[in-house]
Amino acid sequence: MRSCSTPSDDAFGPIVVKDLRTLRVLLLQPESCEGDELLQHLHRIGCSVRRAWPPLNVIPKEVDIVFVSARPLVEDGVELHWNADDPQAVLIAIVDYENPIIVEKMLRLRAQAVIGLPLQTFGILSSILLSVNNHRREMRLRLRVERLSAKLKAQRDIDKAKAILMTANKVSEEVAYNTLRGHAMSKRTTIEAVAASLIEASDVLHLSSKE
Template sequence: MLRGLRVAVIHAPDQDGEALIRQLRRIGCQVQAVWPAPIEPPPGIDLVFMNLDHRFQPAKSWAMSEDAPAVVAILEYENPVILKALIVTGVHGVLVKPLRPAGILSTLVLARWLHGYHRRLDSKVRKLEETIKAQRDISKAARILAEVKGVSESDAFETIRNQATRRRISMSEVAASIIGAQDVLKDLSRDE
């Protein structure tokens, strides 16, 4: 699980940074030292350990992008600005200086687990949002169809279901076609 893990250490070359790199290599990680701090996470990295202080506070995009790595912050001190940066950056773990070998492995494992958990939750949320949007579109299309054909909404819903089955496409695709057709007709009637 950890052997071959690609880790970037964003830390000035000093005693703490070197100690962290040595410990990560002992664990079996492929470590890449990065300094100065980049604007974006290094590509192809699974986990980032980064020194977080008043000089370097990465943008929100570090945590928001889909392929963002897990992030562990390294702190020299705590204050309201740094604590806000922890939240904005979306870190998955924290180490406090002076760094010691004890705690690095457990922080790494928990950060990876938390990162994976958040990814799974984000995926579920996206799927639920898509399902809700599809249901709204299907309901809107059923209302449009009911009005145009002069039938009940339940009959219009059945028509949409039958069209989807016959064409072997989703009901939301049929609904999108109906909504799109209505929009085109509205545009045409405005042009006249």
């Protein structure tokens, strides 16, 4: 994941037109009249825009939207350092003509929208809003899945730790659970952390006994 800390749902809340001024855009496009026109239009609708070419080795964490010229990625072998499986921002492709190779490249990068050249400014605002909201919806779903996975893992750890205590001390499930909870309270930590530590210690002892 991008960060050790877990963001809140609010970080991926939907946006409306008035939120455009909060969006930070990275425009990855060679110098051209079309690029200048797109840059000016993005400024007009209120976005904060940074322009670069060739693409940066690392996409800045604060960027919300990346516009990228598609043809050089295919025809000139220009590399875009982009994590399509876990994108940190919205990717919008700038395409001056369609061919199967360019389309396939954009599919692999999982671009969320396409802007055609010559530039038609109509539709860019809608593409931005729809793409950003779709991306944020996906991030909210990812976050919920991660939380659910963490919760299920924690419960499995607690169940395994209880089983270790029940076997080692020949006690009931309730006593084993109360033992974990009491230790967590005394150490001012979570029962999940205590369970994970117990499992780790048990695994170490089990390995040692085999040596």
